[in-house]
Amino acid sequence: MNERSHDKQTRELQALYREAGDVEPETGLDRIVRARADQASRDRRPAGRLPWLGGLVTASVAIIAIAVVLQQTPPGKPIPESLVPPAPAEPEAFMAPSMGAQSQQEVSADATRARSETRAKEEDSSLQTHRAPAREALPEAAAERRPRPAAQAEAEPAAPSTEAEDSALERITITGSRLGNADRAVLKSGGDLIETLRELIEAERIDEAHRLLDEAIEHDPGLDLPEDIEQALGRPDSGSP
Amino acid sequence: MTDPRTDDDLMLAFARGASDAFEVLYERYRKPLYRYLYHAVSDKAVADDLYQDVWSRIIDARERFRRGNGFKRWAFRIAHNRLVDHWRALGRQPGLDGDGLANLPGDARHTPDAAMERDQQAGQLRAALMQLPREQREAFLLQQEAGLSLADIAERGGVGRETVKSRLRYAVGKLRGILEPGPEAAGK
Numbered sequence: 001m002n003e004r005s006h007d008k009q010t011r012e013l014q015a016l017y018r019e020a021g022d023v024e025p026e027t028g029l030d031r032i033v034r035a036r037a038d039q040a041s042r043d044r045r046p047a048g049r050l051p052w053l054g055g056l057v058t059a060s061v062a063i064i065a066i067a068v069v070l071q072q073t074p075p076g077k078p079i080p081e082s083l084v085p086p087a088p089a090e091p092e093a094f095m096a097p098s099m100g101a102q103s104q105q106e107v108s109a110d111a112t113r114a115r116s117e118t119r120a121k122e123e124d125s126s127l128q129t130h131r132a133p134a135r136e137a138l139p140e141a142a143a144e145r146r147p148r149p150a151a152q153a154e155a156e157p158a159a160p161s162t163e164a165e166d167s168a169l170e171r172i173t174i175t176g177s178r179l180g181n182a183d184r185a186v187l188k189s190g191g192d193l194i195e196t197l198r199e200l201i202e203a204e205r206i207d208e209a210h211r212l213l214d215e216a217i218e219h220d221p222g223l224d225l226p227e228d229i230e231q232a233l234g235r236p237d238s239g240s241p
Numbered sequence: 242m243t244d245p246r247t248d249d250d251l252m253l254a255f256a257r258g259a260s261d262a263f264e265v266l267y268e269r270y271r272k273p274l275y276r277y278l279y280h281a282v283s284d285k286a287v288a289d290d291l292y293q294d295v296w297s298r299i300i301d302a303r304e305r306f307r308r309g310n311g312f313k314r315w316a317f318r319i320a321h322n323r324l325v326d327h328w329r330a331l332g333r334q335p336g337l338d339g340d341g342l343a344n345l346p347g348d349a350r351h352t353p354d355a356a357m358e359r360d361q362q363a364g365q366l367r368a369a370l371m372q373l374p375r376e377q378r379e380a381f382l383l384q385q386e387a388g389l390s391l392a393d394i395a396e397r398g399g400v401g402r403e404t405v406k407s408r409l410r411y412a413v414g415k416l417r418g419i420l421e422p423g424p425e426a427a428g429k
Contacts, residue, residue: 020362020363023272024272025275029289029292033267041258041263
């Protein structure tokens with residue numbers, strides 16, 4: 001009963017409080033509080049945006065920089081070395097554009113083989129074992145030594161190994177010419193040999209003709225020579241021209 | 242149209258920089274907070290200062306607010322703490338010394354009869370509230386304005402639930418005793 005009476009009194013008092021105690025802050029006070037809240041919101045905004053904005057600006061600058069570099073590179077020209085990873089200079093880069101892809105590959109493989117074999121020959125004085133590959137390398141090496149078109153030379157990046165390669169190729173050519181003479185001495189016989197000897201005699205290259213003849217006789221001791229050649233050079237065993 | 246967001250959602254939005262969320266929240270709590278402070282001190286100038294200070298504290302502490310806090314309880318805790326500071330600074334138990342009635346709005350005497358009667362009732366109520374001990378008045382106002390439960394009020398005051406219940410019972414009984422004889426008796 002007491003509890004009910006207390007609840008009733010409380011409700012009546014609450015109603016009185018609601019009615020009589022209704023006060024509110026003045027407009028000026030509201031304005032001050034709202035202004036303070038606005039200021040706080042404004043102060044926070046830049047700090048919240050900065051990290052996002054900074055990342056966006058950095059990414060944009062990087063993309064624009066790359067785009068500008070790519071735009072300034074003409075389509076025919078290679079991309080600047082700073083943007084391309086370094087690659088070893090290959091001989092096919094110096095090939096004439098008219099050559100087919102397959103022949104370029106063959107020549108490239110031959111050149112590589114010839115270079116390695118030449119190095120081996122320098123160490124080993126035996127010329128016979130490496131005769132065939134060296135002979136194959138000759139035209140390719142000569143082609144490499146041919147002067148290049150100016151535009152092509154301009155477009156080619158400077159390779160630090162070019163001079164070393166050139167000197168190696170020169171050695172191949174010299175060695176190859178020696179091998180060619182020896183081959184001629186061994187292989188030429190009969191009509192071919194006679195013809196060659198006559199040409200050498202006519203050209204007054206007597207020493208060379210003698211050397212060729214000696215080698216031919218060493219290979220074939222029973223070699224028959226025409227009289228005119230015997231007269232010009234003399235029999236090797238006779239010891240007089 | 243009423244904003245469907247909860248108080249906590251609004252406060253969190255405001256903490257992220259949405260000033261419109263604060264506007265909604267402020268509309269919901271401007272009256273309850275002001276009434277709480279005004280009836281606690283019964284002095285308009287002091288209540289205005291306290292009110293402004295409480296909202297400043299709410300704004301400054303917005304980034305520390307967490308969803309589980311409950312905005313109403315959180316805001317009234319700030320107001321309660323500010324009141325305690327005020328009373329400590331005052332150095333004495335506030336009581337009815339006539340200032341409460343003297344601080345009635347200046348134009349109250351020049352309003353029509355109905356309005357005059359209402360103002361008299363309001364003054365009578367404030368006077369009655371100020372006659373209560375501080376703890377009883379605090380408990381009554383927190384229940385009326387913040388709608389806090391007995392447990393919440395007990396936790397705020399650092400006392401037991403039964404203590405708060407007892408304080409509220411005494412407060413209501415005294416207020417009834419003061420107010421029942423009539424407006425004149427309460428004013429005397």
